Amino acid sequence: MDGRREPDLGGLHRSERERHLGSGRATNDDCGEDGVCPGDPGYNGADRGETDGRPTPGERNFDATDKDESDQIGLTGFEIFDVHRYELIDDEEDYRVFSRALPPLEDILLEGGRNLGMFFSSGPFPLQPGQTERFSMALLFAGHDFTDPRNMENTSLARKKETVQQIYNANYQFARPPDKPTLVAIPGDRQVTLIWDDVAERSFDPFLRENDFEGYLIYRSSEPNFNENFLITDATAR
Structure with a gap:
């Protein structure tokens, strides 16, 4: 320590702190508002905020591009059903299915050997003309190495879920x-x-x-x- 006082960085993550305290090199994703770093495909030279030692909107792992920190609605509805039960041609029925609360776990455990369809929903939220909202979803499949689907601890499916969650929290950087x-x-x-x-x-x-x-x-x-x-x-x- 040289006695200099670090700037107040509030609740920034470690990677964001390093950007603030960096030496000005394009490290720790300090790549400017286009989020493209030197050496990345499509890099066309320095842009605003690159190597300035401060987080800039558009840079990776900061604000809207930090998937683990961004505002999330999450999964608000889920329905698994035999194919052709819903045909997506009845708007009122579709909205009723998509908007109702998540069912209890016991109601969505189905035996195999069936042709099944699934609805996932997240909302409601406003979507203005020209506005873009992104979503992430993972479908996990695993061997049947459990006896009770209500107790999935230490199963292949549980390990995959943990890995996928870590990948998501790391902004898919692994x-x-x-x-x-x-x-x-x-x-x-x-x-x-x-x-x-x-x-x-x-x-x-x-x-x-x-x-x-x-x-x-x-x-x-x-x-x-x-x-x-x-x-x-x-x-x-x-």
Whole structure:
């Protein structure tokens, strides 16, 4: 500590605090109002607010672009039903279904082997001409590794739900592999020459905040569909 007093940043998240206290480099999403950082596809040069050390509307993870902080109505209605029960041709019935309160869990547990449809609703809210509102939704599927659907703790479905929630809270910024290069195969006399670009080597990982390219892996198979490869493990090391 050099004795200087930090500015009052209120309830800003850590990433936003770092933007305030940054050194002026385009780090911690201090990329300006277009939200596009140097090195991103479509970057056309510096714009307003870029590297100014302050949060600017339009930058990632701030205000309206921070999905975990933005105002949310959430899921206000849900209906699961046999297909063709509702046909979306009766406006009054549609509004009645969409606007009623969420049913108790016991009322939406259905056995498999049926052709089912689902309604999701969130509202009501005003939508003016030309206004855009975005929504996020996740559909989770998992193996039947539970006996009571009212007790889903430590099940595959519960783990997936936790992972999806973490991804959403992180504004969909999570560890990912480098971008895939474009590969060209040139046949020759008892040989194949492979040529690819360097897009993977230049890709930036927004979660680790670094260029984390480590190398290439080239697989050779005796059959074209790679059916000889089997799953060794999954994300939970099972």
